[in-house]
Amino acid sequence: PTVSVANVEYAQESTRLLAQTSLRNVLGTRLLSELLCDRGAVSxxxxxxxxxxxxxxxxxxxxxxxxxxxxxKMLQRIMAAEAEAAREARAKIIVSEGEFKASHALKEAADILSQSPCAMQL
Structure with missing residues (x-):
């Protein structure tokens, strides 16, 4: 404490400001999931x-x-919109995969029917 009294004016305030700056620096290097899940490592x-x-x-x-x-709040809204867009993208992929499989099944059925002389044409 002698050094802080002799060399640093307002040691408590300087430490508080340094803590704020350090917090910003540490938070800037972490992912949000790390901050939320592993506060111990951040601390x-x-x-x-x-x-x-x-x-x-x-x-x-x-x-x-x-x-x-x-x-x-603005960041929360942005993250919610991003998550919604990701869910919609996954849903579109699932729908397109289903349509792809259905079209292949229809093509196979058409091929089988076209090879059968007894098949009825619509």
């Missing part, structure tokens, strides 16, 4: 980053906790 990366930066100030960061992850 560990933050703690290591902060501890390294504040070591010269005589400050030891012992713990970082991420309590909540909130997304802006």
């Amino acid at each position: 560990k990366a933050m703690r290591e980053c902060l501890d390294e930066a504040t070591a010269n100030w005589g400050i030891k960061v012992e713990r970082v906790e991420i309590k909540d992850v909130r997304l802006p």
